Amino acid sequence: MADPIAPRRVPHLVPRPVQDYARLAWTWTRTAFQYPAGLALMTTGVVLSVVAEFGAVLVVFWRAGELAGFSMAEGMVVYGLAAAAFGTADLLMGNVERLGERIRSGELDTMLVRPVSPLVQMATDDFSPRRLGKILPALGILAAGLWWAAPEWTAGKALVFAVLMVSGVVICASVWLVGACLQFFVADAREAANSVTYGGQALTEYPLAVYGQGIVRAVTFTVPLAFVSWQPVLYVLDRPDPTGLPDALRFAGPAVAVLAAAVAALAWRTGLRHYRSTGS
Amino acid sequence: MTTEEHTARAMVEAVGIGRDFTVAEGRFPRRVKRVVPAVRSIDLTVRPGEIVACLGPNGAGKSSTMKMLTGILSPTRGSLRVAGLEPSRRRTTLARRIGVVFGQRTGLWWDLPLRDSLELTRHLYRVPAAEHAHRYAELTELLELGPFLSTPVRQLSLGQRMRGDLTAALLHNPRLLVLDEPTIGLDVVSKATIRSFLARLNREEGTTILLTTHDLGDVERLCERVVVIDRGSVAFDGGLDGLRARDPGSDIETVVAGLYRDGAARP
Ligand SMILES: Nc1ncnc2c1ncn2[C@@H]1O[C@H](COP(=O)(O)OP(=O)(O)OP(=O)(O)O)[C@@H](O)[C@H]1O
Ligand SMILES: [Mg+2]
Numbered sequence: 001m002a003d004p005i006a007p008r009r010v011p012h013l014v015p016r017p018v019q020d021y022a023r024l025a026w027t028w029t030r031t032a033f034q035y036p037a038g039l040a041l042m043t044t045g046v047v048l049s050v051v052a053e054f055g056a057v058l059v060v061f062w063r064a065g066e067l068a069g070f071s072m073a074e075g076m077v078v079y080g081l082a083a084a085a086f087g088t089a090d091l092l093m094g095n096v097e098r099l100g101e102r103i104r105s106g107e108l109d110t111m112l113v114r115p116v117s118p119l120v121q122m123a124t125d126d127f128s129p130r131r132l133g134k135i136l137p138a139l140g141i142l143a144a145g146l147w148w149a150a151p152e153w154t155a156g157k158a159l160v161f162a163v164l165m166v167s168g169v170v171i172c173a174s175v176w177l178v179g180a181c182l183q184f185f186v187a188d189a190r191e192a193a194n195s196v197t198y199g200g201q202a203l204t205e206y207p208l209a210v211y212g213q214g215i216v217r218a219v220t221f222t223v224p225l226a227f228v229s230w231q232p233v234l235y236v237l238d239r240p241d242p243t244g245l246p247d248a249l250r251f252a253g254p255a256v257a258v259l260a261a262a263v264a265a266l267a268w269r270t271g272l273r274h275y276r277s278t279g280s
Numbered sequence: 281m282t283t284e285e286h287t288a289r290a291m292v293e294a295v296g297i298g299r300d301f302t303v304a305e306g307r308f309p310r311r312v313k314r315v316v317p318a319v320r321s322i323d324l325t326v327r328p329g330e331i332v333a334c335l336g337p338n339g340a341g342k343s344s345t346m347k348m349l350t351g352i353l354s355p356t357r358g359s360l361r362v363a364g365l366e367p368s369r370r371r372t373t374l375a376r377r378i379g380v381v382f383g384q385r386t387g388l389w390w391d392l393p394l395r396d397s398l399e400l401t402r403h404l405y406r407v408p409a410a411e412h413a414h415r416y417a418e419l420t421e422l423l424e425l426g427p428f429l430s431t432p433v434r435q436l437s438l439g440q441r442m443r444g445d446l447t448a449a450l451l452h453n454p455r456l457l458v459l460d461e462p463t464i465g466l467d468v469v470s471k472a473t474i475r476s477f478l479a480r481l482n483r484e485e486g487t488t489i490l491l492t493t494h495d496l497g498d499v500e501r502l503c504e505r506v507v508v509i510d511r512g513s514v515a516f517d518g519g520l521d522g523l524r525a526r527d528p529g530s531d532i533e534t535v536v537a538g539l540y541r542d543g544a545a546r547p
């Protein structure tokens with residue numbers, strides 16, 4: 001070999017981390033399908049949890065008729081959008097919450113000596129299509145809610161809505177990653193992080209007006225989760241903001257997403273720099 | 281070829297590298313931080329084609345040194361180049377040039393059959409298919425992986441897993457192989473297989489090998505050069521003969537044990 005030390009250069013259009021992500025996710029998906037019974041059981045579990053959550057939302061609306069001026073159809077849109085964004089972020093990045101385990105078991109060390117971003121490896125490890133069991137029903141609920149609430153659609157509106165949805169996924173994934181990065185610094189931060197993400201999820205599932213202005217303002221500005229579901233819903237339903245925040249905020253989703261992703265990337269880099277492996 | 285690679289005459293060039301850990305001790309109100317130097321200062325140069333063994337008592341800092349060399353840990357002090365790169369800054373690029381095996385853990389995926397694990401490794405290292413087929417056939421034969429290629433990694437015995445790990449670390453034909461306790465927990469036969477494989481790899485392909493071990497058999501069978509690390513510093517660096525010559529009357533184990541004790545007696 002002429003120059004054995006030189007790295008191999010393979011021309012490619014798709015960025016390397018994306019290729020690696022696809023390769024790893026595909027490998028795990030294939031593995032999951034080798035145990036179809038287990039996969040079916042776990043998927044059923046996920047679907048049931050969505051049904052239970054959505055059931056709770058329905059019961060609340062059914063008893064109250066409407067909440068803070070929001071009809072049941074609109075409530076379905078809020079729930080469906082939140083659940084779909086969380087589900088997708090969970091599918092793509094959910095496994096990073098096991099960072100602490102990976103550090104303790106030394107698996108992170110082995111990931112660091114492979115020529116693949118450890119973030120990609122962590123996110124795809126044990127990647128499972130069972131999480132579609134959350135995304136698909138949530139999208140169904142969203143579609144049904146939109147059909148029932150029947151807002152006026154234009155091509156531009158559909159496009160903006162799609163962008164807001166993608167931003168929502170990015171925001172969820174970023175919040176998730178920041179929470180996971182705490183585990184670089186604190187041994188048992190997983191609980192703390194879960195209160196941010198799962199607690200946050202419960203918050204986004206009801207129209208935010210239910211919680212009162214103070215909380216809503218706090219949530220909109222501190223935890224950017226309001227941009228996952230609440231603000232996009234106000235946009236798509238052409239609603240004035242019942243808490244009196246400026247209407248322009250509903251277009252802030254993409255900017256918040258970029259900002260959240262930047263913070264997450266910084267947290268990850270800082271965490272890796274401070275990584276100290278384990279003693280054995 | 282870049283100038284970076286031209287100047288890379290040594291595979292490993294470490295000058296005064298050290299690593300401190302800050303550990304907190306005691307219960308909450310009285311928690312105090314203390315700096316533990318896992319590695320004080322190590323000078324180590326490994327030239328292409330060498331096999332070097334690192335010996336040293338438990339806690340001497342061997343694994344921490346290997347982690348710095350592979351880019352897992354960033355050194356607190358000193359300057360370090362491995363295969364022409366600064367490991368902690370260029371970790372991913374370095375990973376393509378070196379092979380790493382930690383005897384205590386596995387670089388394979390627990391739930392995948394060995395064959396799939398190796399196939400995945402090939403893709404992640406972007407080894408061209410033809411080259412892979414050739415190397416894969418060669419390595420499976422030399423390390424006798426045939427019988428358990430379709431077994432999930434978690435069901436492999438330690439010796440089988442270690443052979444699988446070595447294969448995974450070598451598929452991309454690295455010029456430097458870093459092994460942390462590659463023979464830990466293996467029986468005599470497995471040890472012999474791995475030792476003769478490593479010797480052959482070094483002899484026929486010129487692969488540079490840096491390993492840590494507690495087994496003097498590894499050293500006697502494989503290495504010309506021994507580095508004894510004690511309490512984070514190099515206590516001996518030289519040929520096996522030089523080590524023997526320190527105390528001609530006694531066997532090699534006694535000499536090494538004496539080195540460890542010498543270290544312990546230092547202030
Ligand atoms: N992540 C860490 N945090 C705190 N201390 C650590 C860490 N890693 C290593 N140490 C300490 O650094 C010292 C050197 O550890 P290291 O694992 O490098 O030793 P070693 O030579 O590989 O030992 P052994 O032969 O037992 O494997 C030990 O005192 C250990 O407690
Ligand atoms: Mg060790």
